[in-house]
Amino acid sequence: MARYHIETYGCTSNRGESRQIEQALRDGGHHPADGPADADVAILNTCTVVEKTERNMLRRAEELQEETADLIVTGCMALAQGEEFREAGIDAEVLHWDDVPQAAMNGECPTVTPDTEPILDGVIGILPIARGCMSDCSYCITKRATGRIESPSVEENVEKARALVHAGAKEIRITGQDTGVYGWDVNQGTSLLPELLDRICSEIDGEFRVRVGMANPKGLHGVREELADVFARHEELYDFIHAPVQSGSDEVLADMRRQHCVEEYLEVVAAFDDALDYWTLSTDFIVGFPSETDADFQQSLALLRETRPEKINVTRFSKRPGTDAADMKGLGGTLKKERSSEMTDLKMDVVAEAYESMIGDRREVLVVEDGTGDSVKCRDSAYRQVIVQNASEYGLEPGDFADVEITSHQTVYAFARPV
Template structure:
């Protein structure tokens, strides 16, 4: 688990985004500390309302860059003036708010909260289907906290989902350390049956499947893709963290899958679904990663072109086997991370640009900045609707929108009619 600090500047909306970031970091097992020099990562949530504010943000970013090993910049200035930080010689990862929590996980599985009961947050129902995982990744510390997989029955989880829908949930987020291995502690793979059971619940809602490691879903990829194709309630969205494009690095990571098996998962969903979103993660700078290994990861990114990508610089976690390895220099890891992030932004921006001019059915999920709502289409593309309050649009509403522009990691949608 990482130690982090977070500083927030600007309006109430920025403070709300920081609270959302902290909530997700807390639920993933990370711990807030008071000083940047004792933190693994510092998060700077920026404002850029006037030139003086902009200068203050750059000054604070430089200070934090000198105090912590890893700086993440997010917020308005990060989105509107991304290049300003590099021009000011600030070594930071510039990320959208939604990308910050995943970028801090070091490739580790999320850590479920101790209470694994469902939670209703607005119109979003959080459904933890199991605790623990079946992996033994050499760099992951969360396995010490979560242990092996412990799967409640399909019937129990479906009933939990039914209660969330009855309580007003419009989106059910199926979560866990590794949803793909749900049921393996009983010698079976229950994920397809679980999704079918949730889809059979009466009501107008959507289901998002949480992170599933490639090896966990490889054995059920055909059945799982069929469930996605058959059930309109399931977002056509799959988060499958590959972590590296090199089999030798994957072996050193003890990731239990190969690059070829990852390709097979992606190909299966390509064959069954007309449109879907692939989300994946890469860890760059693993101790055994050579230049050729890194280029293999870049080549994989170019080939599969995922529409959501989390890029994480490797950092050592105490007590893990990878922490005992001689690592790469910080400068080399930063350069590789920067190169992959640039490629990622180009790929993601292109994907959202392709949506411009299309009309899509979306679900408004939660309030955003400046009277906007964040909505998602059937493939879980994030589409922001502006002036939502003026238009009477609230979280939980389904509506049709025409995509008018892309903002690299999300799009702007105009309601139809």
């Protein structure tokens, strides 16, 4: 039986892939090692979102090949840029996620144990509902790794969610490269996400919460009212959506080949505003795209001010090899840095305003993980982060639900005390 070590970098979807790899290894009778030096095989699940990340992946692969007997490299960088590892002289098998378990088991017949419990991260269970996307963004290299959407059935995903809850999960994180287009490949271009969420919340017994991962505005737009209604009807769902708009300019969105326009994004936001009194909008912006003018950038700032998302990821454009945008004449690094700084300042003002507005409110929260020192990290119904200090005094630990009063904030999270 092999002893394995897995390291995962990148998004929650990548973490979900690693959970599936580990589940297959556990089901086959294999066991986690204490670290790479004690492992028969090390598995590096890579990310390739920006050039700096690539360098970090190559450096970590070099370190791991010195520490362990065999190295397998998988994930987005491995699938999109596998030649980078070979050119760096790294002695590793570069494999698709699905091929990792069999390679790690070295051809042994697995000793399958069907009753093996799903693998949790504390009280958090990760549920990848599909792999791939339907987009063709001009700047994205990840699509070379993940390909077009492949959607398991709703029934299969419901059963996976049920297994996670029965294993002790209190928070299920639904992931995918684009959860909004789940089912497009089997349902004539219409998302099955509303049906999946409705069934998870209606058919699974237990006290738990569900967070829906990144969903591009185009996929959400066609089912926006149906989806918002599902959120309104089920308290199990965190009232939270992550819809990355990327730019406030339709011209830039067209050059990015983002499929949606600004108005469609606004209509998604409006549908949730109409259905929910208290919810969290999360979005992403890319600043410094090669065709972005100052007027385009100002439109992005205006959109941020108008929709006031409580969670915002700001990324400076980075050319990715093999993408169409890499061939475009880029903007200077100084200009990109200035725009990033200006948007980040606005972001912090918007987010701080949202958390400041919570002070004095009472909320039910779920404790999801331990924090620094004697504190715990919690999430309220809109997935806003709430910190409770001196948690041991209140007997709080991950998996507990608690009623708290918000006492203060620190820009991107709130502090609270149990009541």
